Amino acid sequence: MAEDQDSRTEDPTGKRVSQARGRGQVAMSKDATMLVILLASTVTCYSILPMTMRPVLMLMRRFIEQPERITVDVEPSFETLLSEIAAALAWALLPPFLLMITAAVVASIAQTGFIWATDKFDFNLNFLNPFNGLGKIFSMRQLVEFGKGLIKAAIVGTVAFTYVSPELAKIETLTGMEPIAMTQELMHLLLHLMIGVLLAIAAIALFDYFYQKWSTLQQLKMTKQEVKDEHKNAEGDPHIKGRMRQIRMSRARKRMMAAVPKASVVITNPTHYSVALQYEMGTAGAPKVVAKGVDFLARKIREIATEHDVPIIENPPVARALYATVEIDEEIPPEHYKAVAEIIGYVMKLKRFKRAS
Structure with a gap:
């Protein structure tokens, strides 16, 4: 042990502290709580009790000043007086009692904050073991x-x-x-x-x-x-994370390929790079990259573009530059406006020529 x-040389992590709070394991000084209760008691004795006890003292004056007028042998009169004193005493002690409870609660909350320790409600048979208690x-x-x-x-x-x-x-x-x-x-x-x-x-x-x-x-x-294990658990199993990353990449690739038929042009390297651009005439925005890839993906983009009659333009410098600087669903930066505008202009001329012929 x-x-x-x-x-155990490392400070507890936030998760460990949170778990400890759930078990009710927090730093709390009983002496600090007792100090607040005693302060409340002092205030009660010298400020509250003199006011709340006044009705009780008024009733008890009959015992002190005129005891001969109290008919002890007549039970209703005597019992009535005792009942009045008991009721007045109860009302007199109620505010100090509530103040004590409030002081204890405030002292505890001030030290630990609000805690809902659900583990305290769990039934444990070891609690009944006398040896554990010893x-x-x-x-x-x-x-x-x-x-x-x-x-x-x-x-x-x-x-x-x-x-x-x-x-x-x-x-x-x-x-x-x-x-x-x-x-x-x-x-x-x-x-x-x-x-x-x-x-x-x-x-x-x-x-x-x-x-x-x-x-x-x-x-x-x-x-x-323990710190390493907790960080590992928080980050997740590397194999599961790798699998999830593959799934996300696969879904993103499918969405990307589905956007190729709607592209305005595909700019190629001609074999290693392919970048699909979409541009709507009359819109204020710049052309947007809807798909890009190298090698295998580049070939798939060209195949889909060919199947859907999307123009394919060979321009290695522009293809490489767009692939390196623009992400999917991003508009091209201003430095590529001129080169892309020439390519799109050329594509528009080809479309008009086809329609004319």
């Missing part, structure tokens, strides 16, 4: 994660104690305060503590995020042979 891992528990990756967890707990605990220890003397004085003042002081201490914890977790999350990126890249690295 070590040798195999050492041979192997995962005691794997090197899990041991590293366990060690990271201990270190993170120690860091957060140390930071929390550092922030709280100077305030311990104030806690002893809280018992002599009014309830409202005591609550405000406790909220101040909690906020002080949360700031320290958030700073510690932010540092841990930043480190963990880049570590997860690096760790995922190491897992997806490929050997040189």
Whole structure:
């Protein structure tokens, strides 16, 4: 395994990364997600809960200010009050709960984007094997994660104690305060503590995020042979590609030969080259090459032209030049206008002479 891992020196290709995303194998820091959730919790405690809990506190004032007026022995009255408090509490906690869920979702999407890991839904009997589970528990990756967890707990605990220890003397004085003042002081201490914890977790999350990126890249690295095989598969089998190329050339050749009977003239070498031109009198375009070939194809073009009474003109320089510079279905370039015009003019004279005779 070590040798195999050492041979994985190549960065993953786009296809391998895409396949890994399909399996849900992406870099994501749980600490970063936890940081966002804690931030949302802090905002909730100091901004949202004071507003949403106000109706609950108004109902509970009857327990605190006028407990003697609550008829506990009369069940409907007491049960009604409890139901009102429970309903108000549920509505009060719903916005913070939705905020927590939204924070967790946003934190995950921000790191990985939208992922639809269909492979996660595949049923695998190996999942029921307890030995596989034990192997995962005691794997090197899990041991590293366990060690990271201990270190993170120690860091957060140390930071929390550092922030709280100077305030311990104030806690002893809280018992002599009014309830409202005591609550405000406790909220101040909690906020002080949360700031320290958030700073510690932010540092841990930043480190963990880049570590997860690096760790995922190491897992997806490929050997040189895997990269070659993937490129080969992407490009296709050479034999199949060669066969497909032959088929395309054959079809193009058939279309080309089918255009020869419609040509205006065929210019030859006279034996090695043949170029068929099509030109419509009165059109604005220049003559167009509809077929060309050497040797065997040149002979086939001449044979078809002879069968369909297409004029064949021997002009080796023009035939070679057109074959080398003009592709099928392209108009001839301006530098050949004069030579081709003379040939087409000659062909037109021959046609008029034939019609006259």
